[in-house]
Amino acid sequence: MKVPGIHARLSTGFERFQLDVALELPGDGVTALFGHSGCGKTTLLRCIAGLQPCTGRLSVNGNVWQDDDTSLPVHKRPLAYVFQETSLFPHLSVNGNLNYGYRRTPMAQRRIHPSQVIDWLGLSHFMDRRPERLSGGERQRVAIARALLTSPRLLLMDEPLSALDQTSKREILPYLENLRDTLDIPIIYVSHSAAEVARLADYIVMMDQGRVVAEGGIQETLARPDQPFALEEGAAVIVPAVIRERDPQWHLCRAEFDGGSLWLRDDRQPEPGSRVRLQILARDVSIALAANHNQSIQNLLPARVMDMAAEQRPGMTTVRLQAGQTSFLSRITSRSAHQLGLGCGMDVCMQIKSVAIVE
Numbered sequence: 001m002k003v004p005g006i007h008a009r010l011s012t013g014f015e016r017f018q019l020d021v022a023l024e025l026p027g028d029g030v031t032a033l034f035g036h037s038g039c040g041k042t043t044l045l046r047c048i049a050g051l052q053p054c055t056g057r058l059s060v061n062g063n064v065w066q067d068d069d070t071s072l073p074v075h076k077r078p079l080a081y082v083f084q085e086t087s088l089f090p091h092l093s094v095n096g097n098l099n100y101g102y103r104r105t106p107m108a109q110r111r112i113h114p115s116q117v118i119d120w121l122g123l124s125h126f127m128d129r130r131p132e133r134l135s136g137g138e139r140q141r142v143a144i145a146r147a148l149l150t151s152p153r154l155l156l157m158d159e160p161l162s163a164l165d166q167t168s169k170r171e172i173l174p175y176l177e178n179l180r181d182t183l184d185i186p187i188i189y190v191s192h193s194a195a196e197v198a199r200l201a202d203y204i205v206m207m208d209q210g211r212v213v214a215e216g217g218i219q220e221t222l223a224r225p226d227q228p229f230a231l232e233e234g235a236a237v238i239v240p241a242v243i244r245e246r247d248p249q250w251h252l253c254r255a256e257f258d259g260g261s262l263w264l265r266d267d268r269q270p271e272p273g274s275r276v277r278l279q280i281l282a283r284d285v286s287i288a289l290a291a292n293h294n295q296s297i298q299n300l301l302p303a304r305v306m307d308m309a310a311e312q313r314p315g316m317t318t319v320r321l322q323a324g325q326t327s328f329l330s331r332i333t334s335r336s337a338h339q340l341g342l343g344c345g346m347d348v349c350m351q352i353k354s355v356a357i358v359e
């Protein structure tokens with residue numbers, strides 16, 4: 001038997017676009033499909049859902065959905081698909097919408113109960129309301145709940161937050177984090193928001209022109225200087241950390257990661273002991289040969305140069321540094337890299353100008 005997880009080798013095409021992917025994705029947690037507009041993210045989701053004819057093979061946690069001889073039609077694939085725009089029934093209350101999904105699922109296949117989704121997505125206080133009396137974020141939570149009540153074995157989400165304003169996005173993200181940590185099914189999440197991906201995903205697939213250009217665990221993959229998005233303006237790494245102390249006098253808190261500690265602004269006032277994901281932009285990390293305390297940057301950490309990649313943009317170099325088991329990216333000018341004599345294996349001091357908790 002195949003090991004659990006999603007195994008996909010799929011090809012399809014249109015007149016001016018060809019998709020060819022081979023993927024081995026984890027059988028649980030959130031996998032982000034990430035890439036520029038038009039790279040084929042939605043087309044890949046539609047192939048997985050059986051909505052787009054394609055050739056190849058697809059198995060999901062040991063169940064073959066498509067191979068050279070057969071392809072399960074969309075209604076036989078136990079999956080749920082959440083889109084950018086919700087399609088709730090306007091004439092039914094939240095309760096009625098949820099029951100619709102639940103009742104259509106044969107009794108023997110029901111693994112998720114309405115009381116669970118109401119709890120996971122915080123719906124209890126608007127069960128009697130119709131969709132028109134809900135905010136965009138609340139409607140999307142109901143749509144996700146209804147999708148889950150079909151007890152899917154795979155959840156596909158295509159830009160589920162992109163129609164929402166910033167406030168609604170902020171409100172819904174903790175619910176999605178909760179689902180990621182609670183559900184035992186894989187979620188494939190399409191987004192071109194680096195911030196959403198950084199916050200939600202465990203695994204990332206980067207696509208370009210119908211092909212996979214990088215894939216792997218979110219932390220390792222974002223930290224690869226050779227992955228295409230490392231060379232872009234917003235390139236950043238994600239560092240899992242634990243808040244250890246708060247310093248009220250200076251409005252700072254200390255987050256400990258595998259390799260050291262970082263001080264950051266205490267705006268969100270996280271409780272000591274809480275787990276956070278930190279985002280550190282490559283452009284906020286500079287390099288010195290020795291720690292210089294006569295300057296304003298608070299976070300100075302010993303690190304080792306692991307890789308260096310010249311950027312497509314002339315004159316810039318992306319450097320991967322390692323502190324403990326944690327990788328960071330630094331974007332510096334190629335002249336600085338040359339003047340410092342940087343090379344793989346060198347021990348340096350990493351200066352981190354800004355650290356944010358991912359929101």
Ligand SMILES: Nc1ncnc2c1ncn2[C@@H]1O[C@H](COP(=O)(O)OP(=O)(O)OP(=O)(O)O)[C@@H](O)[C@H]1O
Nearest residue numbers: 014015017035036037038039040041042043044192
């Ligand atoms: N039905 C279709 N007929 C012809 N071309 C199509 C069709 N559907 C998609 N395409 C083309 O296939 C390519 C990939 O489209 P797709 O929607 O998968 O990209 P995407 O990465 O999801 O983009 P976005 O982030 O903008 O949603 C695009 O060039 C698109 O124009």
